[in-house]
Amino acid sequence: MAEPVVSTPTSASTPATRDTPWPVALMSEKIAGWVERLGQLWIEGEITQWQVRGGHVYGKLKDLSQDATISFTVWRSVAQRLTSEYAQGDRVIALVKPNFWVKGGSLTVQVFDLSHVGLGELLERLERLRRQLLAEGLFAPERKRALPFLPGLIGLVTGRDSDAEKDVVRNATLRWPGVKFKIHYAAVQGDRAAGEVTAGIEALDRDPEVDVIIVARGGGDFQNLLPFSDERVVRAAAAATTPLISAIGHEADRPLLDDIADLRASTPTDAAKRVVPDVGEELAGLDQARARMSSRLGQFIAHETDRIAQLRARPVLAQPERGIDERADELVRWAARGAELADRAVNDRGQALAQTRARLTALSPRATLERGYAIAQVIAVDGTPGAVVRDPADAPVGAALRLTVAGGHVATVVTP
Structure with a gap:
């Protein structure tokens, strides 16, 4: 059996060739040496990540004009000497010393001094866009639309196989097993993210079956969330007629989409709880x-x-x-009372009539005649009775008279 060939360690002065390749460790050590010779230098950039852990600061610094980012570390002893507060978006100059970690093969810089230069380019651009959208009234509360109580179909714009997708679908299904989704996959960070998220919002908004749209991402640093502050994305959200939920999932940073959306959810899980009962x-x-x-x-x-x-x-x-x-007895009493009153009224009226008749009889001329009196009237030439004789002069001798007595009439002539 042949013995295995054991390569002889290559000297650092030996050129790296196909026959005499350098070990990875040797190359890493040479890179570390080259980086070490750079020493301390001043650099300028924009902070895109700033995290404090145990008094130390770990972050990332982005070039102001090109797509280049480097990680940095500020040890506790240096961080305690800093006189200003720093956060994502700050434009700074830093005194750094590059370090190449041989074991992990990564390049970082150690910060020895740090100072503000001004508001970072990204933050300035976002602030200008925020003021413009505010002036257009796109942040006004009256523009916010109410979410449907139970949407029949939920549109979801998120990354393919992302935790955000799983959180939304799982939690919404747990709350309402019959819920249905229409998912539009899009890049949620990088150069393609803004265009693909915009296309997803517009496509779902055109679908008449979609009742509400969720734009979800599982958080990230300031730089990774920039697509959700892109003007194309926020204007597509503002133009949508379908209610829209922003579920970017980062409390420290607030993308402009959060202000445009009809509802801001703190996380994708929160969005699932808000969208279905x-x-x-x-x-x-x-x-x-x-x-x-x-x-x-x-x-x-x-x-x-x-x-x-x-x-x-x-x-x-x-x-x-x-x-x-009771009513029958009462009716009998009233009937008897009515008959009594009727009889009494008839008797009273009869007596009154008899009295009136007696008075009329007493006053009648006939009653006077019945007592032996007579009415004498002179008979005219034509033989008709004339005036009543009231005085002897009214009846001269020889005048023909008509005497009316109780029994009738008697004719007579006045004699001397």
């Missing part, structure tokens, strides 16, 4: 409502039953014939 809670609510209705209905029936019992206990319903008898 919890079936358990709704069923419990239905049970409570059913119990309240049953209780109210029982109270109403019991109240009405008591009222009916009270009505039945009244004498007019307990002994209805008693009321009839």
Whole structure:
């Protein structure tokens, strides 16, 4: 059996060739040496990540004009000497010393001094866009649309196989098992993200079956969230007629999409809880409502039953014939009283009539005649009775008279 060939360690002065390649460690050590010779130098850039852990600061610094980023570390001893506060978006100059980590093959810089230069380019651009959108009224609360109580189809714009997609779908399904999704996959960071997210919002908004749109991403640093502050994305969200939820999932940074959206969710999980109701809670609510209705209905029936019992206990319903008898007796009394009053009225009117007749009779001329008196009238030439004789001069000698007595008329002539 042949013995394995053991290569002889290559000297650092030996050229790296196909026959005499350098070990990875040797190359890394040479790179570390070259980097070490750079020493300390001043650099300028924009902070895109700033995290404090155990007093030390770990972050990233981005070139102001090109797509180049480097990680940096500020040890606790240096961080305690810094006199200003720093955050994502700050434009700074830093005294750094590059370090190449041989074991991990990564390049970082150690910061020895740090100072502000001004607001970072990205933050300046975002601030200008924010002021422009604010002036256009796109942040106004009255533009916010209410979410549907139970959407039939939820549109989701998110990264393919992302944790955000899983969180939204899983939590929404747990809350309402029948929920349906239409997912538009898009890059959620990098140069393609803004265009693909914009296309996703517009495509889902055109679908008449989509009732609400969720734009979801599982957080990230300031630089990774920049696509969600892109003007194309926020204007597409503002122009959408379908209610839209922003679920970027980062509390420290607030992309412009959060201000444009009809609802801002703190995380994709929060968005799932906001977009559909919890079936358990709704069923419990239905049970409570059913119990309240049953209780109210029982109270109403019991109240009405008591009222009916009270009505039945009244004498007019307990002994209805008693009321009839009382009214019958009362009717008999009123009938007898009516007959009595009618008879009395007839008698009174009869007596009054007799008295009137007696007065008329007493005043009648006929009554006077019946007492022996007579009425004398001079007979005219034509033989008709004339004036009543009231004085002897009215009846000269020889005048023909007509005497009216109680029994009739008598003709006579006046004699001397």
